[in-house]
Amino acid sequence: METEHTHAPTSFGLDMHWTWESATLGDEYLAWHETARRECVRDILQMTHLADSGHPGGSLSSLDLYLVLYSHCRLDPADPWMHDRDRIVVSHGHTSPGVYSVLCRLGYFDRESMLTGFRRTFSKFEGHIERDVPGVEWTTGNLGQGLSAAAGMALALRFKKVGAQVFVPMGDGEQQKGQISEARRFVRKYQLHNVTALVDLNHQQIGGRIESIMPQDIAAGWEADGWTVTTIDGHDPVQIHRACRDAVRDTTTPHCILARTEMGKGVSFMEGTHAYHGVAANAEEYARAAEESGEDPALWDLGRLRVRIEALESGAEAPVELASPPDVYPAIRPGTPRTYEVGTKSDNRSAFGNALLDVAEANRADDFTPIAAFDCDLEGSVKLGAFHKAFPGHFIQSGIQEHHTATCAGALSIEEIVSVFADFGVFGVCETYNQHRLTDINHGHLKLACTHIGLDVGEDGRTHQCIDYIGVLANLFGINIIVPADPNQTDRALRHMLVEPGMFFLGMGRSKLPIITGEDGQPFFAGGYAFEMGRLDWIRRGARGSVVVTGTLAGRAVEAVERLRSDDLDVGIAVLATPAYIAAASLEELARTPG
Known part of the structure; x- marks a missing residue:
């Protein structure tokens, strides 16, 4: 039942007590x-x-x-x-x-x-x-x-x-x-x-x-x-x-x-x-x-x-300041990152689904978690199945209705619920850009996770090759764009974006990828690695130049650099998982790198 509430219209200075409970208007x-x-x-x-x-x-x-x-x-x-x-x-x-x-x-x-x-x-x-x-x-x-x-x-x-x-x-x-x-x-x-x-x-x-x-x-x-x-x-x-x-x-x-x-x-x-x-x-x-x-x-x-x-x-007078809405976001525990070992071939989208489940479980209270995941009839492809099974009340199946889903998920994100919208790149980015633009204007905290980006879905043809996702999303003022290099980095990037307030995009391909290793042969994005926006992650250091790579081609780029190094061309390689943003310290470091 509605509780009684009070208004004080400035025109009259009267206290009014009006609710929907009255049978008619007095x-x-x-x-x-x-x-x-x-x-x-x-x-x-x-x-x-x-x-x-x-x-x-x-x-x-x-x-x-x-x-x-x-x-x-x-x-x-x-x-x-x-x-x-x-x-x-x-x-x-x-x-x-x-x-x-x-x-x-x-x-x-x-x-x-x-x-x-x-x-x-x-x-x-x-x-x-x-x-x-x-x-x-x-x-x-x-x-x-x-x-x-x-x-x-x-x-x-x-x-x-x-x-x-x-x-x-x-x-x-x-x-x-x-x-x-x-x-x-x-x-x-x-x-x-x-x-x-x-x-x-x-x-x-x-x-x-x-x-x-x-x-x-x-x-x-x-x-x-x-x-x-x-x-x-x-x-x-x-x-x-x-x-x-x-x-x-x-x-x-x-x-x-x-x-x-x-x-x-x-x-x-x-x-x-x-x-x-x-x-x-x-x-x-x-x-x-x-x-x-x-x-x-x-x-x-x-x-x-x-x-x-x-x-x-x-400017002779200053406008009266209006109170701004509180920028609310729940406190989220990231859970324990998973490590995908050397020799394992997995896709980033599976790492996304696993990490999403982990974080939801880490914040579980009975059947409640402060996370909701939206799907547009692509549950299996975007790897939301495990989350759906564990939290059926927080899995939102919208059907093939991307425009509505983008707005609905965006509005939910300002209400102290972590809102995740998972889709293919062509639908979740290109088709729904206007809806995301409005969420950005509303200071939303939407977490947009898109698979099948770039040419990694080449067999499906040009209609499904989302090659403009970085350029499109970079036009939004408040979004953070992350394109991880392998499953381990995907895991840690996803945990980061769920913990942090703000609007985030996580871009992933479809194919299974090699686990990127450091000079010691161990998974680079594991152990004590912590994801950080804008940082260059140096996989190899070189004296003759450097390659900077983002996203699913990072594994191939590492292989190419290794071939160059075997030919005595000492080239380094760094992964920048945030292609629309590089921190000043990383940029300065890159400028000082030999080559």
């Missing part, structure tokens, strides 16, 4: 809603007009949904990231003016910072909702990903045994995206019945009416995937509350609420047209809206705000 709430809506409409028009850009139309059509959701969910502006909060994942992130205005009304931040900072470089109030803004759960804007992110958060709540709700406001135009279909099947399969979708059905998208752009039976699609679908008036707070309450109380199926709305609701010249999807009111239109509001003209005067913006942009 007069107190309806009065607050009416006043808050009027003030939010003004905020939406002002911030978009001041920025001379933004998305007022959809913000106005979704506004009533936001007001009901944010005022009734278990949330606390004084503690925006409390562990048992409900989650609201706004999928159509361009409606940021609507989201920000409602959060402001509920006391998450001050109004002037929002109005003067919207869409400006000195501010966190970006044009699409930003997780660094208190009250925002997930940075969105790339449409179609919100439901997948919500599914990841719902999984986290299940793992942590937290009884919270997850709501996903969405646009109707984005229903054309295939990832939403993937996500709703996943939610139904895993019985994530605490997830509720709300579709803003205003029938408008950038280019016109949704029926003209791409005809679609939205309700039938959700129903076909096992969701309960309800259609309501999306501007009636009583109907919104009732539909959400029914969804919260139903523990047998997820609900999709189709909310019939009007684009630009509340501003006469914006209503019912796609023209203001992404266009702010000009000066004449802004004046017209102010006059139509019937409010004191002083409330619509922007003179002081413009002066403040100039001061902020010039």
Whole structure:
């Protein structure tokens, strides 16, 4: 059952006690809603007009949904990231003016910072909702990903045994995206019945009416995937509350609420047209809206705000600092590394699977481990079988749905669960780059483990030869790229990336590889070896030059160097398992190396 919670809207200074338990909305709430809506409409028009850009139309059509959701969910502006909060994942992130205005009304931040900072470089109030803004759960804007992110958060709540709700406001135009279909099947399969979708059905998208752009039976699609679908008036707070309450109380199926709305609701010249999807009111239109509001003209005067913006942009004033979300990551014990002895031929992917199981076992508490592994119907190939057998509740089989899985795993990774997504390189990197980019923007801790990279899957042909994985992933600001040389280094690299926070990629081929040995003939990446990002591991030292190699070809490179040395050409070889990063000390050492 939902616990009672308190909001203190800054507009009124009243303590409100609203939950989903009430059978209907009382007069107190309806009065607050009416006043808050009027003030939010003004905020939406002002911030978009001041920025001379933004998305007022959809913000106005979704506004009533936001007001009901944010005022009734278990949330606390004084503690925006409390562990048992409900989650609201706004999928159509361009409606940021609507989201920000409602959060402001509920006391998450001050109004002037929002109005003067919207869409400006000195501010966190970006044009699409930003997780660094208190009250925002997930940075969105790339449409179609919100439901997948919500599914990841719902999984986290299940793992942590937290009884919270997850709501996903969405646009109707984005229903054309295939990832939403993937996500709703996943939610139904895993019985994530605490997830509720709300579709803003205003029938408008950038280019016109949704029926003209791409005809679609939205309700039938959700129903076909096992969701309960309800259609309501999306501007009636009583109907919104009732539909959400029914969804919260139903523990047998997820609900999709189709909310019939009007684009630009509340501003006469914006209503019912796609023209203001992404266009702010000009000066004449802004004046017209102010006059139509019937409010004191002083409330619509922007003179002081413009002066403040100039001061902020010039640096004469500093913007108000907003609290950032806590960067949480569980404490992980690495377990004891395995050693693959000389003469053993194993593939790196098997070493990955073994090490993943070891670390999960090292952190086991009954049937729980703080690790979850996602698969897209490649369990045997990516070597997740042992983990699946040991931790069936933490093995997430998504089917052939890579786009959803990448987002879902990324969102889970910010919830104090170590999230591992294993796939082939062409699917886990190339096909899902956009999803990983959004996880990176959200400061996720996703552990992406891809097999069958490079030309090591040559027989399958060019469609499966992922040769651009380093160049593609190097464009992400926060990712750590690791391409280990043999099973022993794979084992230790995997343990390192599970222990350390941050987003990591582990790249592996398909073939069995020789165990790389040191000058003493023993496994080089064993014994006292510890993996370190950016370090050159010198397999052989040479006086006539050096070879630097990464990944699965390291064994062949060592053989080539040995042949050169047998011909009295004293060449050294070093393995750099992090091809996108070399530590300064290693670079200096390489520069000093003879040759």
